[in-house]
Amino acid sequence: MSEPGVLLVLPILVPLAAGALLLVLRERRTAARVVSVAGLVGLLGSAVVLLRAVLEGGILATTLGGWPAPFGITLAADTFSAMLVLVNGVLGLAIGVYALGDVDDATRRLGFAPYFHVLLAGISGAFLTGDLFNLYVWFEVMLIATFGLLVSRPGRAQTDGAVKYVAINLVATTALLVGIGLLYGLTGTLNLADLHGKVARIESGALRDAVAVLLLLAFAVKAALFPLFFWLPASYHTTSVSASAIFAGMLTKVGAYAMFRLLTLVFPQTPGLAIAPLLAVAMLTMVSGVLGAASQTGIRRILSFHIVSQLGYIVLGLALYTRLALTGAVFYLMHHILVKANLFLVGGLIRRAGGSFVLADLGGLYRRAPLLAVLFLVPAGSLAGFPPLSGFWAKLLLILASLEAGQYLAATVALVVGFLTIYSMAKIWIAAFWKPAPHAPPPPAPPAVRALTIAPVAVLAAITVVLGLWPQPFLAVAERAADELLDSTAYVEAVLGKAAR
Numbered sequence: 001m002s003e004p005g006v007l008l009v010l011p012i013l014v015p016l017a018a019g020a021l022l023l024v025l026r027e028r029r030t031a032a033r034v035v036s037v038a039g040l041v042g043l044l045g046s047a048v049v050l051l052r053a054v055l056e057g058g059i060l061a062t063t064l065g066g067w068p069a070p071f072g073i074t075l076a077a078d079t080f081s082a083m084l085v086l087v088n089g090v091l092g093l094a095i096g097v098y099a100l101g102d103v104d105d106a107t108r109r110l111g112f113a114p115y116f117h118v119l120l121a122g123i124s125g126a127f128l129t130g131d132l133f134n135l136y137v138w139f140e141v142m143l144i145a146t147f148g149l150l151v152s153r154p155g156r157a158q159t160d161g162a163v164k165y166v167a168i169n170l171v172a173t174t175a176l177l178v179g180i181g182l183l184y185g186l187t188g189t190l191n192l193a194d195l196h197g198k199v200a201r202i203e204s205g206a207l208r209d210a211v212a213v214l215l216l217l218a219f220a221v222k223a224a225l226f227p228l229f230f231w232l233p234a235s236y237h238t239t240s241v242s243a244s245a246i247f248a249g250m251l252t253k254v255g256a257y258a259m260f261r262l263l264t265l266v267f268p269q270t271p272g273l274a275i276a277p278l279l280a281v282a283m284l285t286m287v288s289g290v291l292g293a294a295s296q297t298g299i300r301r302i303l304s305f306h307i308v309s310q311l312g313y314i315v316l317g318l319a320l321y322t323r324l325a326l327t328g329a330v331f332y333l334m335h336h337i338l339v340k341a342n343l344f345l346v347g348g349l350i351r352r353a354g355g356s357f358v359l360a361d362l363g364g365l366y367r368r369a370p371l372l373a374v375l376f377l378v379p380a381g382s383l384a385g386f387p388p389l390s391g392f393w394a395k396l397l398l399i400l401a402s403l404e405a406g407q408y409l410a411a412t413v414a415l416v417v418g419f420l421t422i423y424s425m426a427k428i429w430i431a432a433f434w435k436p437a438p439h440a441p442p443p444p445a446p447p448a449v450r451a452l453t454i455a456p457v458a459v460l461a462a463i464t465v466v467l468g469l470w471p472q473p474f475l476a477v478a479e480r481a482a483d484e485l486l487d488s489t490a491y492v493e494a495v496l497g498k499a500a501r
Contacts, residue, residue, distance in 0.1 A: 004053075008075040014042040016121040023111070059076065074129070081128055092120045094459060094460055099116070120246075122145055126138040132183070136176055142251065142254065161235035165235040169222065191495070193265070216262065226281055233304040248341050252307060256311060286414065300347055313336075317330075320401050325405070331474065338460055343379045345460070349375070354442075355439075364435070380429070382464050398414060
């Protein structure tokens with residue numbers, strides 16, 4: 001296999017191999033912990049090398065099995081996908097270390113670690129695949145691993161959440177398969193780079209747009225956009241903190257990534273799909289998510305609704321479809337993955353220190369756990385858009401892009417939703433940290449558990465601060481990703497080679 005092939009395969013192969021080995025070592029706790037951390041470090045290291053290679057040498061592509069593109073299984077990495085693979089590696093390592101102190105023995109024996117690594121492999125595969133059918137395959141790998149993580153914590157609520165999650169995602173999968181079948185019938189290919197040219201030659205514009213809408217609907221379900229988001233707040237709060245953190249950080253973002261790929265690479269000839277309907281969906285997603293969060297009284301339920309709300313900002317960037325808007329959306333993805341996952345981890349620390357996720361049962365943590373108060377304020381302030389944290393720059397770019405495009409209603413909605421986000425974060429702060437505790441605190445966790453759970457939260461908070469104080473290099477990466485999304489020529493040539501000319 002060529003060097004680009006190795007670089008593209010490793011972020012998928014390393015977590016898959018670790019997950020398979022962890023199945024064998026499930027009853028050997030110490031060995032399993034060593035293998036798990038080694039696999040996570042390997043994923044992060046391979047992701048760093050991949051992004052560096054893309055930034056220095058341009059888009060990488062390879063085909064597996066000796067078949068040339070577009071017939072073989074294609075893997076490709078541009079700046080956008082390589083950046084997301086790196087974020088997946090960072091988050092995987094942070095949550096994997098946190099899980100060492102968070103996941104109990106019953107959850108561990110039910111296969112938490114193998115499912116966790118397989119999920120990371122599925123996410124990397126979805127970001128790196130260059131084929132629409134294999135994107136479906138990686139979605140199914142993620143669905144199986146997610147279901148395993150949802151039921152790895154025994155209980156009726158967990159089973160109920162898992163059933164709701166799987167049921168709605170199976171509907172989305174059916175729509176995705178139908179769309180893929182129609183697209184293959186129209187073009188004779190499912191290679192994303194090959195589709196870029198062949199979709200433009202479909203004679204019936206109405207049929208082409210109908211297929212695009214069907215695929216967008218499938219990805220919208222997986223991204224939890226309005227009005228198809230109800231499965232998310234019904235399931236994410238039911239599982240372990242570690243599992244809910246990786247769900248919150250990555251799962252819906254894979255759906256959003258697929259929408260970006262679809263509209264910028266496969267269907268760039270249908271800009272109407274990217275402006276009017278998506279703009280309305282983005283605003284409704286922001287508003288419905290933030291209002292849902294404002295009505296909740298449990299920390300993880302509040303944060304789950306805010307996943308929905310913040311995805312509206314990301315889709316807003318895609319709907320506006322300008323360089324500035326796409327730059328803002330890519331930067332927002334980078335920021336939100338880290339911040340949202342970290343808030344779920346902080347929620348777990350609040351539960352340990354206060355004994356509950358329910359706001360009415362909490363209080364007094366500002367005095368008892370001042371470090372925890374700081375670790376909450378950093379991601380909460382970033383989510384709300386306080387300067388100079390990363391969320392401020394992300395929201396500012398998208399609001400400026402809305403004004404530049406003359407979409408003043410969208411800019412207004414983004415601002416109002418930002419203020420309502422402050423309300424939700426303030427509600428958690430007042431209830432959990434500021435008001436007096438309603439009862440005696442639970443006994444503190446052992447020092448080893450505290451170290452394993454606090455260290456990843458502190459590292460993610462530090463990354464959030466760095467993104468806010470020194471945004472220039474990250475914005476440069478986001479701008480490069482936006483340029484590649486707007487002009488797919490380099491991607492198509494990297495995958496198809498001479499066949500693209």
